[in-house]
Amino acid sequence: MNKKSLKTLEYFKIIEILKTKAESSLGKDIVDELNPMKELMEVKNAQDETEEGVNIILRRGNPPLGGIFNLSSEISRAVKGGILYPSALLKIADSLRVGRRLKSFIRSDREDKDSFYPILEGYIGDISTFREIEDEIENAIISDEEISDNASSALRSIRRQIETKNSSIRSKLNSIINSSNNKKILQDSIITLRNDRYVVPVKQENRSQFPGLVHDQSSSGATLFIEPMSIVNFNNELKELKVEEKKEIERILKDLSEKVAEISEYIMSNQNILAKLDFIFAKAKLALEMNGTKPILNDEGKIYIKKGRHPLIPKNEVVANDIYLGEKFSSLIITGPNTGGKTVTLKTVGLLTLMAQAGLHVPCDYNSHMAVFNNIFADIGDEQSIEQNLSTFSSHMTNIVNIIDSLEDNSLVLFDELGAGTDPTEGAALAMSILNYLYDKNIMTIATTHYSELKLYAIATEGVENASVEFDVETLSPTYKLLIGVPGKSNAFEISSRLGLQDVIIEKSKELLTKENIQFEDVLANIEIDRKISEKNKAESERLKKEISKLKEELEEKRQKIDKVRKNTLKEAKIEARKILEKAKVEADEIIRELRDISTDIEKERNKKIQESKDRLKNKLNTMDDDLADNILGQTSTNPPEDLKVGDPVKLLNLNQIATVLTEPDKDGNLMVQAGIMKVNVNLSNIEKTKDQEKDKTEHSTKGIVRSKTRSIKTELDLRGKNLEEAMLEVDKYLDNVYIAGLNQVTIIHGKGTGVLREGIKQQLKSHSHVKGFRLGKYGEGGTGVTIVDLK
Template identity: 50%
Template structure:
């Protein structure tokens, strides 16, 4: 059996071709449909991995964007070949070319924009191959309109010829219109219309008046009562019109030939474009099909192991298909599915084989995530009753012929699917032959899934460590299979149970049981016990999964609530920051106004400023400074009176919110205090003694050093909005000035440039910024701005 023949047979019996037909419906162009039609499985790990990665990228794009701009792609390959050979393309072919170029340009822009945010290496590579060829597209649209007509402006000569044609047509129609409306001709004219026959303008004349107009007869009505005559008066004009139209056709052919030549010059680029578009449409076709059947990307392995979770046959309707869990090839190399006929064994076998072919063809599989498939170099399938009428072969002979070929062609990394192994002959001989075949295949190292209804194979599978029993569950109550695959449990015949449910007398059933050997009865009992234990375990597992799902749901709900609260907190903090900024700005305006007022008073009155005017200005300045209530002290509370104040002590005056120096203790807890240029009597309860400090110069040096240690020389604003960034920048510049920093670095990144412009606009108007510049080499480049601060 050649590779081509065994693959063709496997594709047919597993109905892989029907899967391809389903997927082809999602193609956007004939190019993708053609590729889907030719799709066959790959048989090397690297090829399968690349094909699966391409499909996964397509699925990612649909999940992120929902749609892909694939409209307008045409198969322009025949047009490219004709252009290369020197033929002349038709207007419609040019429109298809232009549409395809525009589609390629849209798709390329769409994918490259998305590839900047997501990892899409395969799609990006195909998109980058597409050339815009905007000049050719523009030339086509400047030559041919959307209806496939060559435009007047395609050449000056064509414009002139068409103007001539228009004038001639107008003259002919005008002359014929006068003729059909002339009262003297009314009885001769069948209808007052001017029409065309054979490209010439004619009028409908009654048969009996054919000689009244002279000229030429071009047509007649079905009854012969009406003749379509070109009157002699317009023959010359019609001839001139015909000549003009021939010149038009010649000029149009010249224009199309010239445009075809331009197209031929871009033939190589156009071929690359169409191949890239075909491959992209093919990838997105596979992706759309995957989403339609709710498929997932399989995990590939090199250890010849299959582990499918909730696998579904893709050709069975969603409302009818029953998912199966199945594995083979890891801890055991063979899976033997036993049980009665019509129990669903063949469906399970086909599901395993078909999913394997789909995965190796680069299609995602209808199974849950984390399902695994191996990459086999061969997939053989002998399924169904394929009796050969031509060769007069029995069912058994037909199966044996195929199995012989499989044994001859198989290799260690083959997957072999055998349906009803050993059927069609004597049960004893058939079972023995089936066991021998499985033993032989096992020694060769291939992976096997086989179905049978022979009880002997149940015992064989139980006693062989490399073989696993399995069965399709059967509901005795409803007398129908559930189609659930049960690993580790051989199939039961259920014959006695079914007979009892159908009403066969108990005596007959008991007599039948007596005819069955003790070993068979013990085997059936063991299978029954296993099935009951499995069912109980399944119920517990389902309950555990339900509880786990509920816990996950609650956890997700709590996480969402946490995130909502965090978003609300952040929103409130942003609002508070904005309000605080407004308060600070207002306070600064008030403070600056007070300072200007004080300066004006100083200029007007010199040292003669009245104390009450200073106190009034100081009060306005204090009111302008926003204060935050910390809750540590109630409003209006006065600190306790200090003891032992003496002349020279530095104190804080709470009522004025200013520092002062005690000049003299006046007795009864009253003191004369110097506050700026103001001397005033104050109660000791209004004063708070400051601790002993160093000299003013030493304090300033220490304070500046401490601030420099706390304040960094750079501010990173990346990821912030312009509004947030300017709030942080304003606060940071104040801290940097207080810390005595001579220069700071503002990091804003490149991005769209909006943040950089906002930062530099702000620095330009800041009163304490001496100058600023963009960063140089080694400083961060254009992604940073260096600001020098005033001393």
């Protein structure tokens, strides 16, 4: 990049401001080396770095960058086996700490899913942390010249011994200086140090009366500083302890230095990364201070600066302007009065372009477009500044010659007062020729001028556009507002008239102008009037547009608030309803649990009572069986029947009742018969065969009962709604009936419910004589709500 242009456009002033934003000397060194870049991707990457830094500062505040040092000499000393001073070790610990804190700083911000800093995270991810060494240094070293007692147990022990020895020496010396015998001998009753040994001041004439070693004397010679013989050994021991202390400190520092040497490569890598991060955050701080934005970059020479502001003019004084170039025209000619802002416009375009190519955000509105040029050339005079214009034709032409000789593709050229300082006609012709030359080479050019010929040139030439800086004739002051597409009017006659020049002179001046010039100035005047009217209408339109937009935003905001309130109300209502339901569910579960407990207790009590009733019934039946057996055995048959088969009719002698044989007689002659609904165990001696008529009658009666049972009995029994006691009686009776009816399988419906009824029926079926087996229903049969019973 052209060095003269960098100076002319005051780029280095921006660099000096940027340096103040860096925290470390390393960051400032990078700033010193910062030059505008020429590669589009490099510039984009640098702009992205700055943007990430800005976003982090806006979200989290300034990052913790204190403690970044240039450790090159310290690390080199450690690697060579040298012992580092405490101050050097503290700097290394600070450097390790800042790296660790930066990692934590970025990690904390990444907890927010919306935050994303790929470039900075890449740098910080490469930082190595050594918390153990960092803590060890901080634990061992208090300051640049002080080692902590905690550095080692040996050092702590030595220092305790030194403290004890000091106390003993001072105690001994206090007894010496406070002795009444010694007060006349001593110059003062004080204890002092000479050559790191405790001494007392003794008068010169009393030297012989005070045994000890002389270490010093006063300038007058009247006082000798003597170490009493009684503490010489103490001082020797103290000195030995201090030697041990020094050796232990050296050992500690050597150990720490060796540990630093082991990680020296990581420390130096960290140093480079931290310096880069300091530089990036310096760029971010400058962007925030200048209200800068990230421009949209291109390498096609297209510039569209929205509300651009010169960064070196105070914010309360600078006028923001829209400046564009490279889309419909490649040359822009700016006209207008002196001190009207033409030079500021040139410098604004040039400096903002340099800043953008250096990776700095530029002070303009969002979505501004900046081009990346291979070179930027500026001819604004050898001593040119924003306040002065001291250029001459010769200096201008020297610069122009150098620019044309150094010209390369994709360049931006800025000319101030092109062709000035010589004959106007020749100067205008020369200026147009230079502009044509640059236009033919497709060089982006902005030039300022006073020549009317260049205004006409811009109007007549395609790809060249007029612009002007506005001047308020009423106040005789510039507004510094740039108007692209409008050539500037000199306003010389109007200004002279306002300043009091006689009308006769002004009219005579107008007569001296050519007719074409007068018409051209009149056209410019009319254009200016139309422009102001257009600007006024535009301003009013913009105002109304903003009001409408503001009303729309307010309505939208109110709508969003209403939606938010509605959503919050619904959300709160749902939450409250959920709480009520959860509470009701808990209460219901508790009630159900209590009911189950009560039901279980009741069922247990019922089962107990049923069992007691069954036991009583069983006892009565046993008694009746015994009585019946006694009665039956009371009468015997004189002719016991033989060859009895199941189903044969017999007569019970004692009961005088016809019965049916259910089982064949055993070896003792006992068998089971059924008389009506009662089954009885009898002996062959108590029965006799009936006659055929009686047999037919009995068979007919029995078969009738069986047919009746078969027709009336159902294959399922519904117990739902009954308690366990009622259900068990129903089941017992039902099983007798289905057994008599000869059914093989039946279904007992007990429902699912609490399971008490199912379990009670299950226990009953296990011990029932008619039951061959049972199971719960399958899918399609009723599931756990029914029990399928297989009969014998």
